[in-house]
Structure formats: structure tokens, C-alpha cells
Amino acid sequence: xxxxxxxxxxxxxxxxxxxxxxxxxxxxxxxxxxxxxxxxxxxxxxxxxxxxxxxxxxxxxxxxxxxxxxxxxxxxxxxxxxxxxxxxxxxxxxxxxxxxxxxxxxxxxxxxxxxxxxxxxxxxxxxxxxxxxxxxxxxxxxxxxxxxxxxxxxxxxxxxxxxxxxxxxxxxxxxxxxxxxxxxxxxxxxxxxxxxxxxxxxxxxxxxxxxxxxxxxxxxxxxxxxxxxxxxxxxxxxxxxxxxxxxxxxxxxxxxxxxxxxxxxxxxxxxxxxxxxxxxxxxxxxxxxxxxxxxxxxxxxxxxxxxxxxxxxxxxxxxxxxxxxxxxxxxxxxxxxxxxxxxxxxxxxxxxxxxxxxxxxxxxxxxxxxxxxxxxxxxxxxxxxxxxxxxxxxxxxxxxxxxxxxxxxxxxxxxxxxxxxxxxxxxxxxxxxxxxxxxx
Numbered sequence: 001x002x003x004x005x006x007x008x009x010x011x012x013x014x015x016x017x018x019x020x021x022x023x024x025x026x027x028x029x030x031x032x033x034x035x036x037x038x039x040x041x042x043x044x045x046x047x048x049x050x051x052x053x054x055x056x057x058x059x060x061x062x063x064x065x066x067x068x069x070x071x072x073x074x075x076x077x078x079x080x081x082x083x084x085x086x087x088x089x090x091x092x093x094x095x096x097x098x099x100x101x102x103x104x105x106x107x108x109x110x111x112x113x114x115x116x117x118x119x120x121x122x123x124x125x126x127x128x129x130x131x132x133x134x135x136x137x138x139x140x141x142x143x144x145x146x147x148x149x150x151x152x153x154x155x156x157x158x159x160x161x162x163x164x165x166x167x168x169x170x171x172x173x174x175x176x177x178x179x180x181x182x183x184x185x186x187x188x189x190x191x192x193x194x195x196x197x198x199x200x201x202x203x204x205x206x207x208x209x210x211x212x213x214x215x216x217x218x219x220x221x222x223x224x225x226x227x228x229x230x231x232x233x234x235x236x237x238x239x240x241x242x243x244x245x246x247x248x249x250x251x252x253x254x255x256x257x258x259x260x261x262x263x264x265x266x267x268x269x270x271x272x273x274x275x276x277x278x279x280x281x282x283x284x285x286x287x288x289x290x291x292x293x294x295x296x297x298x299x300x301x302x303x304x305x306x307x308x309x310x311x312x313x314x315x316x317x318x319x320x321x322x323x324x325x326x327x328x329x330x331x332x333x334x335x336x337x338x339x340x341x342x343x344x345x346x347x348x349x350x351x352x353x354x355x356x357x358x359x360x361x362x363x364x365x366x367x368x369x370x371x372x373x374x375x376x377x378x379x380x381x382x383x384x385x386x387x388x389x390x391x392x393x394x395x396x397x398x399x400x401x402x403x404x405x406x407x408x409x410x411x412x413x414x415x416x417x418x419x420x421x422x423x424x425x426x427x428x429x430x431x432x433x434x435x436x437x438x439x440x
Contacts, residue, residue: 025341035325038336047330047398051382053305054369055313056080058090060395062388064167067138071095071102072386073315073364074145077412078154080313081255087231097160097244100218101152102144102283103136103173107180107210109285110135111203114184119191130280130435135180136210138169140283142261142315142364142412147287152221153244154252159225165217172217179209260418260426262300263292263410265439266351270294273422275430281440290433290440293425297405301378305370306417313368313384317410320363323403329392331383331399333406350406360438361409365397378404409439 001008016022028037058079063072075093082091113131121128165172183206190198227239227247239247263276270276271294278290295303304314324331339345353359369382381404383397392398415423433439
């Protein structure tokens with residue numbers, strides 16, 4: 001069969017009509033949609049949102065109409081140390097502050113690429129297209145976050161609160177990218193016309209335009225701030241005129257810089273306990289790029305359980321939209337009976353899904369608990385999301401361990417929770433990957 005013709009359509013229609021169950025399911029889906037018609041209530045009942053181990057966590061955060069999940073998850077993890085240090089029940093750190101500098105740094109990284117590597121590349125070159133498709137965007141990874149806070153520090157949310165545009169980033173990102181591409185065109189023309197002296201000034205003008213738009217959209221980042229709070233004993237405290245970098249170094253620094261990015265890549269081409277690196281994928285131009293230590297799914301789980309037992313939470317990256325439900329807050333590969341209501345999916349394993357980009361890292365969240373059985377094996381995992389308290393169970397999701405096996409890919413844990421064999425992988429020469437690799 002080469003083309004869809006009347007003969008094949010008639011054959012399909014006859015086959016469909018012969019199964020009377022199709023009509024019943026068709027009516028249910030037309031009325032209620034595929035997800036609601038396929039919900040497996042037995043799985044819903046299994047998720048009781050009870051966990052044998054839970055870490056301390058703060059109030060639920062909300063990234064709203066933005067792709068800043070990686071910032072929210074990282075700050076939600078970082079704030080636990082601050083809450084302990086200051087003896088407070090909760091604190092929300094400014095996602096907007098990190099967001100501001102992330103956008104500025106991404107703009108600088110893009111312009112540096114144009115000047116240093118892309119200035120003579122054909123616009124259809126794959127590397128040029130990767131950078132130029134979206135010079136800046138919301139998404140990011142743990143390494144982006146670490147590079148940013150080591151350079152700029154962190155601040156409480158009241159020192160730089162959310163704005164309309166920080167919560168709905170599309171228009172701002174569009175306008176910045178429009179100008180960055182216009183400057184890229186001018187830089188390439190200046191190079192072609194042997195006007196090298198103009199290039200640096202063009203770059204500076206471009207960065208000022210980005211800064212201008214960011215300040216108007218997000219506000220101006222504080223150079224110093226004063227933080228006033230009451231601790232759990234109702235005692236008043238004031239931290240006066242502290243810089244964001246000093247605040248970070250005093251209350252958080254060591255806690256985050258001992259972390260390692262663990263990933264479970266389902267492809268055989270990368271050995272376990274070995275680094276995978278991408279120099280092109282970064283926020284800060286002088287930053288480290290993606291630096292992932294490939295481990296087995298078993299070691300990924302064990303390191304996370306050790307972390308949770310120690311009272312620390314875990315930033316992790318997963319394929320959040322697959323077999324998960326925002327209303328119930330359940331993540332389980334058996335949550336929807338799609339193979340019964342629709343058609344049976346052919347064999348499609350984790351490796352195949354990953355290579356074909358049917359399932360890749362799409363969201364970062366914070367793991368704050370786990371339910372272990374009598375043999376210390378995980379049954380389900382407690383997830384702190386950043387979509388507000390109206391999704392899941394007041395912002396909390398329950399992830400089955402079988403979902404973890406299929407759709408979790410990355411976790412940030414402290415080196416102290418890793419075996420000697422895994423840590424030795426940090427000293428091995430990393431495998432370099434392209435910026436369009438499924439891991440990126």
C-alpha cells in the first residue's frame with residue numbers, strides 16, 4: 001500500500017464497525033475526552049499519598065505561564081538549608097531574580113556564538129540553527145542554576161517579586177529574540193564587510209537592549225537587600241544590607257556546590273559511571289555546560305533514597321506529561337487504559353522512546369519523600385511540583401515506582417550519598433554530546 005485510497009478507507013471502516021465496542025468507546029470519548037474515558041480508577045485508589053519518609057518542605061510555588069521549572073525546583077531545594085539556618089517554617093526565594101540574569105546571560109552566550117563560531121556558518125548549518133532557533137528561552141538545567149547563583153547569588157522573594165511578564169514570559173522572550181537576531185544579522189554583515197571594530201559595539205548595544213527590556217519587564221535586581229522575619233519561636237530578626245552573593249554564600253553555598261548531576265541514559269553507547277558532557281548547552285557563557293554522570297536506574301534510586309533519608313530533597317528531571325494527571329496528582333504507567341479505549345501500542349521500550357524523542361526530560365521538580373516497603377524498596381515517591389496548590393493534592397504529586405523506572409532520567413544529589421565506584425566516574429574523560437542530543 002503506497003497511498004491512502006478509497007479501497008483502504010472502506011476496509012478500515014468495515015473493520016472498525018465490526019467491533020461494536022468501538023461505538024461505545026467513541027461516544028464516551030466524544031463526550032468526555034480520551035484521558036477521562038481511559039482513567040483507571042483502581043490505580044487512583046492505590047495512591048493514598050502516604051509516605052514513610054518525608055523531608056521538610058516549604059509552601060507550594062507556582063511558575064504560572066513560564067518554563068522556569070528548573071529554577072523553581074532548584075530554589076525549593078536550596079531553601080530547606082535556609083529554613084534550618086534561620087529556624088523558620090518556610091521561605092520562598094526569588095525565582096524572578098535568577099530568571100533576570102539567566103535571560104541576560106543566555107543573550108550573551110548567543111552573541112558570543114555568533115561572533116566566535118557562527119559568523120561565517122551557513123544559516124542552514126545545524127549548529128547555527130540550534131543557536132538561532134531561540135537565542136533565549138525559559139528552559140534550563142541544574143548546571144545553569146549553579147553557574148548563575150555562584151555568579152549572582154540569591155535573594156528572598158520580597159527582594160525581587162514576580163511581575164506580569166515573569167509569570168507569562170512569551171511576549172518578553174519574543175521581543176528579545178527578535179532584536180538578538182537583528183543584531184546577529186548586523187554582526188555577520190559587519191564581518192563580511194571587514195568592519196571588525198563595529199562588532200564589539202554591536203554586541204554591547206544588543207546586550208543593553210536585552211537589559212533594557214528585562215528591567216522594564218521583570219524589575220531591576222537588587223544589589224543589596226534587607227530581610228526581616230520571625231523565626232518559629234516568634235523572635236524577630238533582621239538581616240541588613242546584605243548582597244545577594246553574600247546571602248547565598250552565608251546560608252546555602254556548600255550545600256549546593258557538592259551536588260552531582262546523575263542521569264540514567266537508556267542508550268547502550270554511554271557506559272555507566274562515566275560523565276556525559278555538552279559544552280554548547282549553557283546559560284552563563286563561561287559556565288560548565290551540562291555535566292551528567294551516567295548511572296543505572298538502581299543507583300539513581302538508591303542515591304535519592306539516601307538523600308531523602310538525610311532530610312534533603314532532590315531536584316530531578318522527568319517526562320512529566322506521560323501517564324500523569326494534574327487533577328489527581330498521580331504519575332503511574334497504568335493510570336490510563338489507552339490500549340483498551342484506543343488501540344494497543346506496539347512494543348515501545350524506554351530506549352526506543354528516548355531515541356525517538358517520544359519521551360525525554362520535559363520538566364524539573366523536587367522529590368520530597370518516598371514510601372518504602374518492609375524490605376526498604378520504594379513503592380511510591382512524593383513530588384513537590386511548582387504549578388500551584390490547585391493541581392495534585394495541594395501541589396503534591398504521587399509517583400509510582402514503576403513510573404520512576406520508565407520516565408525519570410535525572411537527579412541532583414550530594415557526593416556523600418554516592419559510592420566510591422560512582423564517584424570515580426567524575427575523574428574519567430567525559431563523552432561529548434551534541435546540543436541536539438535527547439539528553440539536552
